[in-house]
Amino acid sequence: MLSKSQIKLITSLKQKKYRQQYEFFVAEGVKTIKELLQSNLELHKLYTTESFNIDAKLEVIISDSDLKRISFLKTPNKALAVFKIPKTKVIDSSGLIVALDAIRDPGNLGTIIRLCDWFGVKELVCSAATVDCFNPKVIQATMGSITRVNISYVDLVSFIKECESPVFGAFMEGSNVYSKKLPENGILVMGNEANGVSKEVEDTIIEKISIPRFGTLQATESLNVATATAILLSEFRRNLVVKF
Amino acid sequence: MLSKSQIKLITSLKQKKYRQQYEFFVAEGVKTIKELLQSNLELHKLYTTESFNIDAKLEVIISDSDLKRISFLKTPNKALAVFKIPKTKVIDSSGLIVALDAIRDPGNLGTIIRLCDWFGVKELVCSAATVDCFNPKVIQATMGSITRVNISYVDLVSFIKECESPVFGAFMEGSNVYSKKLPENGILVMGNEANGVSKEVEDTIIEKISIPRFGTLQATESLNVATATAILLSEFRRNLVVKF
Numbered sequence: 181m182l183s184k185s186q187i188k189l190i191t192s193l194k195q196k197k198y199r200q201q202y203e204f205f206v207a208e209g210v211k212t213i214k215e216l217l218q219s220n221l222e223l224h225k226l227y228t229t230e231s232f233n234i235d236a237k238l239e240v241i242i243s244d245s246d247l248k249r250i251s252f253l254k255t256p257n258k259a260l261a262v263f264k265i266p267k268t269k270v271i272d273s274s275g276l277i278v279a280l281d282a283i284r285d286p287g288n289l290g291t292i293i294r295l296c297d298w299f300g301v302k303e304l305v306c307s308a309a310t311v312d313c314f315n316p317k318v319i320q321a322t323m324g325s326i327t328r329v330n331i332s333y334v335d336l337v338s339f340i341k342e343c344e345s346p347v348f349g350a351f352m353e354g355s356n357v358y359s360k361k362l363p364e365n366g367i368l369v370m371g372n373e374a375n376g377v378s379k380e381v382e383d384t385i386i387e388k389i390s391i392p393r394f395g396t397l398q399a400t401e402s403l404n405v406a407t408a409t410a411i412l413l414s415e416f417r418r419n420l421v422v423k424f
Numbered sequence: 425m426l427s428k429s430q431i432k433l434i435t436s437l438k439q440k441k442y443r444q445q446y447e448f449f450v451a452e453g454v455k456t457i458k459e460l461l462q463s464n465l466e467l468h469k470l471y472t473t474e475s476f477n478i479d480a481k482l483e484v485i486i487s488d489s490d491l492k493r494i495s496f497l498k499t500p501n502k503a504l505a506v507f508k509i510p511k512t513k514v515i516d517s518s519g520l521i522v523a524l525d526a527i528r529d530p531g532n533l534g535t536i537i538r539l540c541d542w543f544g545v546k547e548l549v550c551s552a553a554t555v556d557c558f559n560p561k562v563i564q565a566t567m568g569s570i571t572r573v574n575i576s577y578v579d580l581v582s583f584i585k586e587c588e589s590p591v592f593g594a595f596m597e598g599s600n601v602y603s604k605k606l607p608e609n610g611i612l613v614m615g616n617e618a619n620g621v622s623k624e625v626e627d628t629i630i631e632k633i634s635i636p637r638f639g640t641l642q643a644t645e646s647l648n649v650a651t652a653t654a655i656l657l658s659e660f661r662r663n664l665v666v667k668f
Contacts, residue, residue, distance in 0.1 A: 287531075291648060291651060294651075295651060297639050298638065298639055298647055299638045300637075300638035300639040323645075328639065358662040358665040359665065391542075391658065392661075392665060393542055393543075393544075394542065394543045394544035394661050394664070395541050395542055395543065395544040401567075403538070403539070403542055403654075404535060404538070406651060407535060407539060407650060407651055408654075410647075410655050411654050411655055411658045414635065414655045414658065414659075415658075417636075417638050418602040420638070421600060421603060421636060
């Protein structure tokens with residue numbers, strides 16, 4: 181059985197201000213929850229229609245209709261878990277870092293977190309205007325990758341200025357990334373979906389890079405930020421495999 | 425004013441069987457419609473809250489509330505257009521071709537169409553089980569690219585067998601794409617979101633390729649099919665720019 185206060189807490193976690201106040205976030209679906217349970221995350225409570233055989237104090241068996249009441253999904257998937265938001269770790273600025281300047285779409289952020297995980301990028305640094313990584317739609321899109329990438333919200337300009345790594349940014353008018361010899365470590369800055377990299381952040385960027393367009397003149401005006409991040413991370417990493 | 429029969433026709437076009445019966449599809453939003461109007465597509469009727477200054481016979485000025493009644497979007501964007509579905513052109517099998525084996529998600533197909541447009545891939549060949557490219561969500565995601573890529577639905581196994589180009593397929597266990605010398609032309613086969621490339625299609629593939637994972641052992645189990653297509657198309661095209 182679900183208590184009123186439980187329902188109130190869970191549904192409040194749709195909003196960032198309550199996630200920050202209570203320091204909890206919601207994850208849904210058996211697969212995602214199982215992946216998160218295997219990480220260092222602290223489970224607050226699991227609401228599920230079938231037992232996960234975990235510590236009984238942490239598990240509440242509920243009906244399908246109760247799950248429907250608390251789920252953020254159109255089609256709830258058997259379980260909903262409330263996890264403690266982990267403390268942000270200190271940023272290790274020695275490796276390859278992805279920095280996001282005001283990415284707004286939760287699906288894009290989720291895809292970029294998965295890409296960081298795939299390409300072994302341990303640090304994802306976001307401007308304050310970037311969508312919250314504990315937004316339920318982001319959690320849904322990351323498929324568990326969120327536990328393997330350290331995500332920090334910072335003042336991007338100060339962060340970049342304090343870092344000693346070379347700073348690359350994706351710009352339409354940047355130089356052809358395929359002709360560049362990219363370093364193993366550095367910062368890759370990706371800009372907002374509609375407006376690109378902001379002026380203040382642009383001023384901190386040393387190398388502007390771009391993905392050449394091969395279509396006709398009329399071709400699509402830009403790549404989606406998540407697909408552009410995919411291609412650029414692949415360019416940074418392929419050098420580790422291919423020796424010129 | 426909207427007639428009952430107009431409303432009935434438009435709302436029926438959400439479903440593939442009616443799109444096929446009437447040979448019409450729906451596009452929404454000022455930007456997308458303007459891009460489509462600049463192409464060879466034949467406009468059947470434009471329903472809009474503000475005039476586009478086109479042939480008055482083709483334009484119907486409607487109220488916001490009428491637009492809400494016919495729109496497929498949560499937040500309608502000023503206009504909805506009904507276009508004639510163009511005749512499929514004969515496939516030119518001489519260039520680089522992307523072949524999709526049962527891609528189900530409209531957002532993924534839309535992103536892949538945009539990628540084809542960006543990377544100058546003129547032919548996109550889809551198995552019959554792939555989501556319909558005139559699905560409103562696909563049209564929304566393509567941002568006009570759909571007019572610049574020739575999309576055909578075929579029996580993929582017969583198509584590939586008849587083609588003389590080398591056939592590459594994305595597989596988890598494929599060989600490292602970064603170490604391959606990819607040809608300028610060929611077929612790149614991408615598989616279903618959950619199940620990958622089907623057995624029958626797999627048998628036609630000559631070279632299995634994969635994108636290496638750089639993360640830890642626990643890292644994300646797969647890349648999204650649209651981001652994987654982005655990276656692989658980039659690998660095919662970068663050779664045109666970078667000479668080894």
